Amino acid sequence: MVRVRAKLVSWDEVVEWAWGLADRVRESGYKPDVIVALARGGYVPARLLCDFLDVENLLSIQSQHWTEAAKAEERAIIKFPYKVDLSNYRVLVVDDIVDTGDTLRLARDYIRDTWKPKELKTAALQWISPVAKFKPDYYYIEVKEWIWFQYPWTRLEDTYQFIKRMLQEKHKETGKTTWTLQEIINGFKEWYGIDVGEKYYKEALRILQEKQIIKQDPETKTITLIKTT
Ligand code: ADP
Numbered sequence: 001m002v003r004v005r006a007k008l009v010s011w012d013e014v015v016e017w018a019w020g021l022a023d024r025v026r027e028s029g030y031k032p033d034v035i036v037a038l039a040r041g042g043y044v045p046a047r048l049l050c051d052f053l054d055v056e057n058l059l060s061i062q063s064q065h066w067t068e069a070a071k072a073e074e075r076a077i078i079k080f081p082y083k084v085d086l087s088n089y090r091v092l093v094v095d096d097i098v099d100t101g102d103t104l105r106l107a108r109d110y111i112r113d114t115w116k117p118k119e120l121k122t123a124a125l126q127w128i129s130p131v132a133k134f135k136p137d138y139y140y141i142e143v144k145e146w147i148w149f150q151y152p153w154t155r156l157e158d159t160y161q162f163i164k165r166m167l168q169e170k171h172k173e174t175g176k177t178t179w180t181l182q183e184i185i186n187g188f189k190e191w192y193g194i195d196v197g198e199k200y201y202k203e204a205l206r207i208l209q210e211k212q213i214i215k216q217d218p219e220t221k222t223i224t225l226i227k228t229t
Pocket residue numbers: 040041042064065095096097098099100101102103104105147148149150151
């Protein structure tokens with residue numbers, strides 16, 4: 001049974017969605033001179049929009065959620081603040097998805113107040129309307145039910161985090177600590193309802209071993225969970 005709803009997004013879909021988003025921007029009559037990629041998820045969509053909207057200037061800013069130690073609430077921060085003068089430019093900030101909307105809203109406010117562009121608009125391939133506190137000026141897909149979009153640019157990172165979560169949960173539920181590669185692959189497909197392919201499973205396990213979360217035994221070909229919480 002699927003535990004976490006996920007959808008595997010292909011490179012072809014990314015290109016199709018970026019075309020859709022570019023069309024929305026073009027049809028609105030807005031002509032940005034500068035695109036700002038919201039790191040890290042906005043990089044690929046922003047680069048494609050530069051191509052599809054014929055925009056030469058590409059900047060980036062990183063905004064992310066920050067959990068203050070011992071505090072329950074989360075707030076978004078600009079990770080490496082810097083200043084440029086965009087007073088003569090029309091700007092489009094691009095991200096992959098607006099989930100809570102906190103990071104994109106913060107980046108929009110920061111750019112507006114610090115870089116002072118002539119005009120500023122926001123765009124994302126996808127907008128999760130029931131949870132987002134912020135609606136981008138442009139989006140291509142309105143997502144009506146929350147789901148994890150497994151984009152091609154986070155495939156390895158997502159895979160190792162998903163495997164870690166699955167093994168720790170299985171351990172908590174059954175006490176099991178050792179698996180074969182095939183058991184992990186089958187479990188992953190069942191748990192998340194997607195298949196990322198053997199290369200990603202193997203590389204994810206290598207990273208989890210490097211992080212000392214699991215230990216792989218080449219002789220018995222088994223994988224043991226070391227870090228159970
Ligand atoms: P925001 O909702 O403001 O974008 P989040 O911290 O929720 O802030 O999201 C930041 C980044 O995390 C997104 O730009 C995206 O790269 C990733 N992300 C968030 N939610 C999802 C999701 N449902 N599917 C895939 N990626 C997501």
